[in-house]
Amino acid sequence: xxxxxxxxxxxxxxxxxxxxxxxxxxxxxxxxxxxxxxxxxxxxxxxxxxxxxxxxxxxxxxxxxxxxxxxxxxxxxxxxxxxxxxxxxxxxxxxxxxxxxxxxxxxxxxxxxxxxxxxxxxxxxxxxxxxxxxxxxxxxxxxxxxxxxxxxxxxxxxxxxxxxxxxxxxxxxxxxxxxxxxxxxxxxxxxxxxxxxxxxxxxxxxxxxxxxxxxxxxxxxxxxxxxxxxxxxxxxxxxxxxxxxxxxxxxxxxxxxxxxxxxxxxxxxxxxxxxxxxxxxxxxxxxxxxxxxxxxxxxxxxxxxxxxxxxxxxxxxxxxxxxxxxxxxxxxxxxxxxxxxxxxxxxxxxxxxxxxxxxxxxxxxxxxxxxxxxxxxxxxxxxxxxxxxxxxxxxxxxxxxxxxxxxxxxxxxxxxxxxxxxxxxxxxxxxxxxxxxxxxxxxxxxxxxxxxxxxxxxxxxxxxxxxxxxxxxxxxxxxxxxxxxxxxxxxxxxxxxxxxxxxxxxxxxxxx
Numbered sequence: 379x380x381x382x383x384x385x386x387x388x389x390x391x392x393x394x395x396x397x398x399x400x401x402x403x404x405x406x407x408x409x410x411x412x413x414x415x416x417x418x419x420x421x422x423x424x425x426x427x428x429x430x431x432x433x434x435x436x437x438x439x440x441x442x443x444x445x446x447x448x449x450x451x452x453x454x455x456x457x458x459x460x461x462x463x464x465x466x467x468x469x470x471x472x473x474x475x476x477x478x479x480x481x482x483x484x485x486x487x488x489x490x491x492x493x494x495x496x497x498x499x500x501x502x503x504x505x506x507x508x509x510x511x512x513x514x515x516x517x518x519x520x521x522x523x524x525x526x527x528x529x530x531x532x533x534x535x536x537x538x539x540x541x542x543x544x545x546x547x548x549x550x551x552x553x554x555x556x557x558x559x560x561x562x563x564x565x566x567x568x569x570x571x572x573x574x575x576x577x578x579x580x581x582x583x584x585x586x587x588x589x590x591x592x593x594x595x596x597x598x599x600x601x602x603x604x605x606x607x608x609x610x611x612x613x614x615x616x617x618x619x620x621x622x623x624x625x626x627x628x629x630x631x632x633x634x635x636x637x638x639x640x641x642x643x644x645x646x647x648x649x650x651x652x653x654x655x656x657x658x659x660x661x662x663x664x665x666x667x668x669x670x671x672x673x674x675x676x677x678x679x680x681x682x683x684x685x686x687x688x689x690x691x692x693x694x695x696x697x698x699x700x701x702x703x704x705x706x707x708x709x710x711x712x713x714x715x716x717x718x719x720x721x722x723x724x725x726x727x728x729x730x731x732x733x734x735x736x737x738x739x740x741x742x743x744x745x746x747x748x749x750x751x752x753x754x755x756x757x758x759x760x761x762x763x764x765x766x767x768x769x770x771x772x773x774x775x776x777x778x779x780x781x782x783x784x785x786x787x788x789x790x791x792x793x794x795x796x797x798x799x800x801x802x803x804x805x806x807x808x809x810x811x812x813x814x815x816x817x818x819x820x821x822x823x824x825x826x827x828x829x830x831x832x833x834x835x836x837x838x839x840x841x842x843x844x845x846x847x848x849x850x851x852x853x854x855x856x857x858x859x860x861x862x863x864x865x866x867x868x869x870x871x872x873x874x875x876x877x878x879x880x881x882x883x884x885x886x887x888x889x890x
Contacts (some may be wrong), residue, residue, distance in 0.1 A: 379695050380404050380455045380479070380684050384448045385423070386469070387459030388438065390749035390766060391671070392419035395457050398687040407451045410442065411437035413757040418749045426450055432759040438462040439571050445472050455479040455694060456587040457687075461761070464670040465492045467540060480650050481694040483669050484693050491644040492669035495576045501664040504643045506636045508664045509655060511578025519559040522577050524700050526555065534581040535559060537566035537573075543614035544569040548580055583815040586610065587622055587662065589637040590686075591650050592677045594693045600703035601634030601639050607653075608814045609803065611726070616796075616819065617803065618674035619713040620681050623774065634703065640667065649675075649690050655816075673716065673766070676747060680712035680770040688800070698772035711774045713781055717748075719762040721794040730758040734792030743770045743777070756793055764795065774812075778804055844870035 382405040396406040408423035413432040420426040427447045430437040437443065439462055446875035448456055458464040458471055458481070469525065470480035483491070491497045502508055510529065515538045516522040524548060526533040526822065535558055537545025547558035559575065590602040606622035607615045609670050625633070625728030637652035644667075651672045665731045675686045684706075694697070719729045732755045738746055748765035756762060767784055771777035782804050785797055791797040803809055819849045 380691065381456045382407060382424075382451065382453045383420070383457055383481070383691070384409070384444070384451060384453040385457050385593055386438070386444045386463055387457075387461065388414055388417060388419055388749070388760070388765060390747050391459040391461075391673075393422060393749045394747055394804055395459060395687055396423050398685065398691065402691065404691070407447065407453055409438070409447055411759075413759055416754065417807065418751055418754065425659050427451060432757065434462060434760065435568075435571065436709065439466075441466070441468045441472050444469065445476060445478075448473075453478065455481055455691075457481040458670065460668075460670045460673060465668070467492070479694050481690050483646050483650065487644050487646045488669045491640070491650070491667040492539075492644060494536055494540065494666050497640075497644075497667045498664065500644055501640055503634075504640050506664045507662065508559070509578045509581060512576045515574040515576050519556060521553045522559065522575070527552070527578055529577075529579055531584075534578050534580040535562045535575050536578065537570060538576055539570040539572035539574070540566055541614060543610070545575065546613045558704070559583070581655055581663070583817055584657055584663075585622070585624065585814070585817050586615070586623060586653065586665075587656045588632070588653040588668075588672070589633050590672070590675070591637050591641050591646070591652060592686075592689060592693065593641050593647050593650070593698060594699045595647055595696055598699045598700065598702070599638045599646070600699060600706070601637055602684070602703065602706055603708050604630060604633065605672075605674055605677055606814075607674065608816050609809070609819050610816050611817075611819050611823070615674065615716070617713065617715050617800070618677050618678040619711065619774070619777075621711070622735065623707055623814045624656070624660065626660075629656075629662070633662055636662075636664070638703075648693050649686055657686050673697075673763075674714050676745060676768045677712040677714050678768060680768060681708040681710055682706055683709065710770055710772050711777045712768060712770045712886065713774075713777050714766055714798045715781065715785070716763060716766045717765040717767055717788070717800075718796050719756045719764050719793045720796055722799050723794075723798050726796065728758060729754045729794040730762065731793045732756075733790055735790070737787065737789045739767065739787035741784070741787075743780045744768070744784045745770070764790070778810070804857050805848060820871075858866070 383399050384407045392408060399406040405424045408426040410417060410420045410426055411430055411432050427520050429443040456478055458469060463469045467485040469486040473480035490500055498508050499513050532550045535547045547559045547562040549555050562575055563573045586607040586641055588605050588607055593599040598738045604622050604625050605617045605618050605620045606833050609617040633654060640652055646736050649671050651668040652663040655665050658663045679686055720726045721729045733750060733752055736752050745768040746765055750764050769777050769781035769784060771780050785801050788797055
C-alpha cells in the first residue's frame with residue numbers, strides 16, 4: 379500500500395479523499411492556491427503546499443506544479459479527485475514518467491474514453507448505441523453549423539474535455555449558433571484548458587442514467603448499478619439517486635453489460651462512470667465516460683456499502699477487486715443534493731463571502747460531505763459547491779422524508795444557498811412520483827422562477843409526501859415487530875400518527 383498520497387484538488391472532494399487515506403493509515407499531502415490557504419482540506423491534511431495564485435490556470439490546472447509538490451513531499455501516488463486535472467491525460471502521463479502512481483486510469487485509457495469524441499467512436503465499435511452526432515472534434519463553427527443544419531435542430535454543443543455541464547450549449551436555430559459556439563468554447567477553455575467542441579443531436583426530455591464501474595489491473599471489470607441524474611439545471615446535476623425508479627432488472631443488466639464492454643475495450647482501470655440517455659421506451663444511448671470519481675459517488679456507496687475511494691486506492695496499489703458484480707445487491711434507496719453558495723433569487727448567481735454561522739444536519743440515514751466550516755470565506759474563484767447532503771432509507775419515500783428533515787436542519791448564514799430549491803423540489807408531485815427528465819427542473823423554474831428559493835408546497839403534495847412517509851415508517855415498524863416482538867415503549871400506532879401530524883403542523887407554522 380502507499381505511504382503518502384498527494385491530493386491534487388480542493389474543497390469537499392479533497393476532504394473526502396484525505397479522510398479515506400487516514401482510515402487506511404496513509405499520510406496525505408494537500409495543495410492550495412493563495413485564496414485556499416485557510417480551507418478545510420488544508421487544515422485536515424497531514425501536509426499542505428502552496429501552488430500559486432487563485433486562478434485555476436495558475437494553480438490547480440498546472441501539472442508541473444502538482445508534480446513538483448509530489449516529488450518534494452515524497453508522495454508515491456496522486457489522487458486527482460474530480461474536476462481540474464482529473465480527466466487531463468497529461469497528469470497520469472507525468473506520473474508515469476516520474477514513477478509516481480496515478481490513482482485513476484492510464485493516459486491512454488483516459489484519451490480513449492475520457493475524450494467525448496473518442497469515447498463515442500469506441501462505443502460504436504463496441505456495439506453500444508450512441509446519440510447521433512460528430513465523432514471527432516470540430517475545428518471551426520462553420521463546419522459545426524453545417525452539420526447542425528444537416529441533422530436538424532435542436533443540437534447540443536459539448537466540450538471535448540468537458541464535464542459538469544461546463545462548455546455545453548443547446549442550439550435551436552441558426553441565429554443562435556455563432557454566440558453559442560463562442561460561449562461554449564470560452565467556458566471549456568477556462569474550465570478544462572481545452573476549447574475544442576463537438577456536436578450531437580439534442581434529445582427531447584430523456585432521463586440521464588449512469589452506470590458506476592470499477593476495473594482492476596487483473597482483468598476484472600464490475601458494474602455497481604445505476605444512478606438517476608435527471609434533475610438538472612442547465613445541464614448541471616443537482617439531485618442524484620440510486621437506484622432509478624424506471625430501470626428494471628433487464629435494462630439494468632443490459633446497461634451494465636454495455637458499460638463493462640466499453641471499459642474492457644478501452645483498457646480501463648480504476649473507478650469510472652458510463653453515462654447514458656434513456657428515452658420513454660427505456661432505449662438507452664451512450665453519452666460519455668467520466669474517467670474519474672463522480673461528485674455523486676456517495677449514493678452508490680450508501681446502497682452498496684462499498685467505499686469507492688478506498689477501492690480506487692486499492693486498485694491503484696495492484697489489489698484485486700474482491701467481488702464480482704453479480705454479487706452486489708443494492709440495499710434501500712439513496713439520494714444526494716448539491717448545496718451551493720448561490721442566490722436562487724438572482725438567477726443562481728454565485729454568493730461568495732464569509733460563513734458567519736452554520737448548523738450541520740445529522741440523525742438516522744444522513745451523511746454530509748463538505749469542505750467548509752464556520753468562519754471560512756467562500757472564494758469567488760471556483761465552483762461554489764459547499765456540501766453534498768446525502769440521505770439513505772429503506773425506501774425512496776423514507777429517503778425523501780429524511781432528506782426533507784435534514785434540509786430543515788441545515789442552516790448557513792452570511793451567504794445565500796440553494797437549500798430552499800431542494801425543499802421545493804422534494805415537495806413537487808412530479809418528483810415524488812419519479813416523473814422527471816433532464817429538462818424537468820428548468821421547466822419548473824421557468825414556470826415560477828420567483829419561488830425557486832422558497833418552500834413552495836401545495837396541499838396535495840404535502841399530503842402525499844406525509845402519507846408516503848408515514849406508510850413507509852409503519853411498514854418498517856411492522857417488520858420490526860414481526861422480528862423483534864412488541865416495543866418496550868408501549869407506544870401504539872395512533873400515538874405515532876398524532877405525533878407526526880402535530881410535528882408537521884409545527885414545521886409549517888415556523889416556515890410561514
